[in-house]
Amino acid sequence: MHTFRPARPRPAPTSTGPSRRTLLRAAAAGAAAPALAGCVTSGGDDGQPTVARGETSAENPLGVPASTPLEVVIFDGGYGDEYAGHAESIYKGRFPGATIDHKAIQRVGEALQPRFVADTPPDVVDNTGAGRLDLATLVAAGKLTDLTELLDAPSLDDPDTPVRDTLLPGVVADGTLDGKVHTLNLTYTVWGLWYSRPLFARHGWAYPTSWEAMLALCAEIKKAGIAPWTYQGKYPEYLNDPLLAMAAKAGGPELVTAVDNLEPGAWRQQPLRDAAGAIAELAGRGYLLPGSEALSHTEAQAAWSQGKAAIIPCGSWLEAEQQGVTPAGFDMVMGAVPSLGAADKLPYGTIQAASSESFLVPARAKNPRGGLEFLRVLFSRGSARRFAELNSTLPSVAGATDGLTVSTGLGSVRSAVQAAGANTVTYRFRTWYAPLGKAVDDATGELATRRITPEQWADRIQKAADAVAADSTVPKYTR
Template sequence: MRSKIVLVLLLVLYGCSFFLRGEDPKLDLGDNVMEGVFFQGGYGMQWVHDTAAEFERAHPEITAYVWGNPRAWDQTRPRFLSGNPPDVFWGIHNINFWVNLHDGLVANLDSLMEAPAYGQEGVKFRDTFFDGTLEEGQFEGHQYFLPITYAISGIWYNKGMFDEHGWTEPETWDEFLALCETIKQTGGGVAPLTHQGKYPSYFGMIWRGLVYKLGGEQLMCDMDSLVPGAWSRPEILEACRLSRQLYERDYVLPGTSSFSHTEAQMIWIQGKAAMIPCGTWLASEMKNALPEDFDMRLMSVPGFRDGKGGIGAMEASAGPAFWIPVEAANPLAGMEYLRILLSRKMAANFLSTVGSVQPIKGSTEGVNVPPATQSALDRIAAAGGETFAFQFSGWYLELENEYRNALGALLNDDITPERFAARMEAMAERLRQDPDTIRFSRSPRGDGVAAL
């Protein structure tokens, strides 16, 4: 009897499985659907839905089905494998854009770039981008990826705290050290600096700034191009020594080496440290933790009067983000979504809802730019537009991993600057010898913005 009951229950469960198998919301939307999948993080999803609404206004016959997830790439990978990817895609974790391109997953966007800009008469889509920002998504002269933001990085400081103590932004590294000493002596227990130590690439914003300002564009391009010996040049060793100096003089909050990004940023907001390296996404990432009266400003990584890079040059990047899968069911609709997403109208909407700048000309006009973001734009203007963007992190993931690990070890005083350089050189050599590594090269443009 008991076994019969179990059997009946199993049959009922099996029957239920036909009705409770979970719905695919896309199936209910008809045949003419454009699907977009996006990374869901600090920027939220409002801008994605706003663009979808604009898309449907422009093309009422097509339904825009957009969704997001923090692990967008991991979740969508099986669909790429089965030849059923979405029509437009943005994922950040665990993704290697260039290997995807190499594997034939990424559609060529050249035709989109030649299309007219959405909502602007007589202007090509290509010409609406900030100068020098499209190149990061190009390979052999063709456009494959488009950027989401114009991320500006440097050192953020707590303006209220600075004003209260009469501290001012330093311009040179010596002035920066003097400021750190003053904060240490007069800050009432406030540490001059903290950083996201669990992820040493955040400190890299200071380290890379030092390297650029010491070695200039040529060194940056050589490092990105894996030129033999580039990673062990004297400027690299000097940048390592200067980075270590911050620890040796006790300018870094104790315990920093284990802080995750949100922990370190929270600790900085709480006023336990005066400065922190980060990009312009900081305010939106921490918006739930920011007190209303919290005032933050971005400063350039201090430079050198005799350095090869401009003293106030800013690290600004419009790295690869959006792309259209080759096997998308509706790639033209995906491109159209991108044309609308990166229009002046939607970029202005992005700025007003998210607080970050997209690299679209005119998108900051008439928009109430948050003071924090404005300070970043002002720094670029003050530097005469001189910006720099290292590419090795996106081009060579193994090199980026080794860089993070070695930089963390350097800051921990586990390795010397010479050892750091040797490790990076060894990894660069390993990649040079690896037939599977896609090689890139870049050369200086001479006007401060490097061409790829």
């Protein structure tokens, strides 16, 4: 279910609430932290609790106190917590005198908010899931540690490479708000179009790289008695992803910036209207599975895996989410969203991607040095690789899955990231301005059911964006 765009944190396994897409849209933000020192403790003159610190060295660049206990809280959702235990064992090997208190919980905000209020938080928190902590509130109250020091520290794998240079494109930006980094996201979500490779092979269908080719393919699929597309109609933000990706490729980074910065007329830019027209064309030509608008994410994905539709838009968590539902031999793969036209400013291989599964270090923790070090361990290649092995999900650490035999879905996501290189785009309006995100979702839902035209879609969203821009009570952010 959805980082600064993000990405959407995974729900608890028993969640019956909003789609994973909705939850993965929450990402990270930032606030300030006290500077490091080489002394053993530093103290409460400024109201901060006394914090133990060890001597810094090449082996201990963050000055972790060797024997101070570490409290780790992990969101016990779709990824479980086994991967965190792997990282904890590495931490314990580095600091054998430290005890680790590991907690796996689901409603993170409900459990930890009282502790943040009382200034007795854990040392590191996986702030993910439907009940996560409100980052904006924590940032405003100065409750979060600035992770810049961690990002500038030498990575565990290579002392000559800082942590920030081991991460995939956009990960640091996903955790940044007002110029400071306060969360670091473990997973890397890519949005695209999914299909069964054997199904396409049996029919001799080639995955299209242009929208013109997509429409031609849809005609062939329909002739074969299969609906070309379905989508998660109760959560039309899923359908927004191909729409917004096509617009970004056509209009380039400046289009995305204009949208996120609430610039006048941003939503009436021609590439956005053209992309809305492309989605409307799917409905107009009868290329959507009848009844899709009433389907939840699980219902639409089940219909797709049963062969009722050939293509579905979704993020890269789809394969893991469909475990136990998708039949053997389905071999799902993800393709980049087709280009809107030959005049696109960005190449076909450009992907919409963002990081998620958000980790933070509370500023008033008893052992924030240990919290930073735990993240240095967790974001090492070995720990990230273990995460990928356990969850069939791409971690945000570059090269973590190199040489690893992976499933067809994860392999296609990895290939898409490698092919895209620096050509990744991420919209941030959804996380910055939730009412605008809902307005976009609602308008796209109407567009897909042909109740409004592409022009009306653009006008409707522009009106909502203008209202946000004019509201002085809403904090404004810029790229």
